[in-house]
Amino acid sequence: MRISIIITGLLLTLLVSCRSVPELKPDAIENKMVAALKWQEANPIQAKAPTDWTNGAYYTGVARAHDATDNAVFLQALKDMGERNAWQTYERTYHADDVAISYAYLYLDEKQPNVVDLEPTEAFLDAHLNAPHEWRAGTRNDEKTILWWWCDALFMAPPVIAEYATRYPDSDRDALLDTMYTYYRETYDMLYDQDEHLFARDGRYLWTGSTDDRKEANGKKIFWSRGNGWVMGGLALILDELPADYEHRPFFLDLYREMAAKVKAIQPEDGLWRTSLLSPESFDHGEVSGSGFYTFALAWGINNGILDRGEYLPVVTKAWKGLTEAQQASGKVGWVQDIGADPQPASADSWQNFGTGAFLLAGSEVLKLKQ
Template sequence: MVNKSLLKLVVLVTIFSISIVQKSTAQDALDKAAIEASMIKALEWQEAHPIFALAPTDWTEGAYYTGVVRAHKTTKDQIYMAALKNQAYWNNWQTYTRLHHADDVAISYSYIYIGMNDKRKGFVDLEPTKNFLDAHLYEDDVWKQGTRKNEMGQTILWWWCDALFMAPPVLNLYAKHTKQPKYLDEMHKFYMQTYNQLYDEDEQLFARDMRYVWKGSKKDKKEENGKKIFWSRGNGWVLGGLALILDDMPKDYEHYSFYENLYKEMAARILELQPEDGLWRTSLLSPESYEHGEVSGSGFYTFALAWGVNNELLDKDVYTPAVKKAWNALAKCQHENGMIGWVQNIGASPEPASYDSWQNFGTGAYLMAGSEVLKLDK
């Protein structure tokens, strides 16, 4: 009698365990067709609702079309290339106007990618990109001299962490495309200035700018919980940018290990900080300040972590569950019409987002995330 009861209990426990495993597996499974459809829907909505901060060649468009680039690179769907070529043509292949501001060359990432994939003579024009990069790197400027200083710490060329997404991937890709390593060397020089000024080795995160670098003073900016302020999208810019850089940087480049090590260090920290629902809050060390996650920072993290898994830089068993959880949470932020909500508006510090808040760079982050999530489990 006891043996029959024990056997029945074992069978029930086994059935329950199998049910839990099957349920978990079903939740973790990725519907690749649904992901691709979601990405196209996001693209089509964004193309029908153009928005930019300054001009069609500004950094917001640069970030958005970087997402379109990555979507095309993964799927080869011509809808993405059509969007890329159309914007480049109507922009006349121009950058934006501030030659010593990293933001204003971000759009060139898409131009260079088109140039690497379209060999028609006379269609692609990278001369404006070259002119910008040469002025940006080699012309003298007050920021490089350290003579222009305000509360944000504008004493170096790339004085805010977002800049590490805007210019370095462009320089890296341009060096690869043109086979001119001098641009890579210049990129590394200015990248190190930003790293040395803004990277917090204790927290393994980047301050947005010098206003948020702790100096042990009572006047230092703090969260209500007393911790340092680290902006989610700001660190998303950096980690996403690192994945872009490593994707195109020659592995035998003398400074490759610096970027790989920084990437792995930040990836581990971002994994530690992921909330249970999958979406990172706009303030990384004070998630309790915000009830809902934010899509742009979370999108960049999802892209970067998935890229690391796909390229065997991150442990698949450790990071894949976090990536899938993040993607499933991101997908829930897409409206039925394709719009990507819960995107913090343009800013420089942690602020709330909402169901209806959107920006083109949020769509770009979503496309970047999807482009790497599609490659998981292959």
């Protein structure tokens, strides 16, 4: 009994101390999010197109920021973007990246019906999921033998599909979700490491035990922080939309919990995860994009009663502190690894719009911890 009282007291002390940290006050969090948005809007990245995946990830963060704060500055940014884009997706029908922008369209459509033209999104998803292609015929002989052959794809398309499916009657909704699950499961079966509870970025990084395998200098498997961040962030977005009684929800929930436990276990002391998850010494500094997605996903789990608050709150608290320290006085979010497919270094001045999106996603759920 005495031990239980002591543990309870320690947890209460931890919660009180977390609530007293200025960075965790809702107003402080929202101010940092607004500053990040304003800097990013004033400094657009030179992307392939305004509808590409980098903007898709960024504006997903903007959408969630508005949902958490109801601050009109976020909603206006979404409307301005959509009107500039004429509500279009990008051009590669079979590439999950090119529909990521539609998450923001779908969100805005819920908030302001009859403003968004969803026809381009509907046409893209129909073709993406159903049109004939060589990999469906089994004629590909490279790593691209499935639709979502790289783990980043699990953030780009599945949350859009899960959100889009909510517009259908139950039977049609579940049929669409089943299609999403089928393709998701293919990626899981190919890239998920059952021992490490992490995803290889793509088939080039699968570990077979061969001396030719790609591996870190310490001999560990290569697991990219942002790649697994894409998966974790995507899982939170998907689970947010899946009906409680949906047949395959337990699959997504079990995967989320398993990855959350792994991510918690390997968090560095300063709060930010390294670009190479199992070889933190390779680039011994925190990285914001992967860490932002983890912070979002873990805080979402606490807020939705899926993760134990006492166990995971210290993880989120440390992570958010690290993220805010990476934000400059101008609002710019630094320490973001450049576009890539494997662990590489970042710096205080390296930034990307998807890094800002990850920061906004994290803030959108950390803010709710106070409510």
